[in-house]
Amino acid sequence: MAARAASSCCRVAAARRFLLARKKKALEAGTRKKLAGAKQKQGMPTSRRRRLEVIRRKIRALRTLVPRASNGELQDRQDRHSRLDELLLHSADYILSLQMQVQVMQFMVHVLNPKD
Template sequence: MQHHAVRRRKQMARTKRIGGGTAAWTRRQMVSRKKWALVEGSRKPRSHIERRMKKLRRLLPNGESMELEGLFRETADYIMCLQMQVKVMQIMVSVLSPMDSGD
């Protein structure tokens, strides 16, 4: 019983300090944070990984229709393709740019 009272006093002290600049979470803030994390139309919280997977699917061409394994494989191929395009453009710049003759 005493443990509960001590914990409650500490919690009350934290919530009083919130106005003074201490970053402590109240129960209301925690509940609203949970509601924010819920997927629209669902009761399941959206995990950090699910959010990142959704972003990755939007980045890849035709990525929204892929399964997880295919998504990772396609991501690796897409990164290699983009790296190759950068190399080609760097070569084109070096070939097409005027050379300094030093005279």
């Protein structure tokens, strides 16, 4: 009788473990579904996300090209917009300075090479 009680106790424990594991999987799956649904409902469309990622990549590339524009990232959204404005202004200044350097070098070549 004791063996029978022990085996039924083991069966009950095994059944509980099985049910708990099943509930846990169901909860995890439900959570994943809820998260996926929340991302789709609250998130932006995939095409817009792709466009934004392309823009972010281009901004990162511009930061690497323009001196004085490679400072750390800021978290606040307004700061990011002002940082983008600042980056574009630095880029415009840098382009103008490069154009001026080219003009000065062309002038120097013209003055030092009087054959033309």
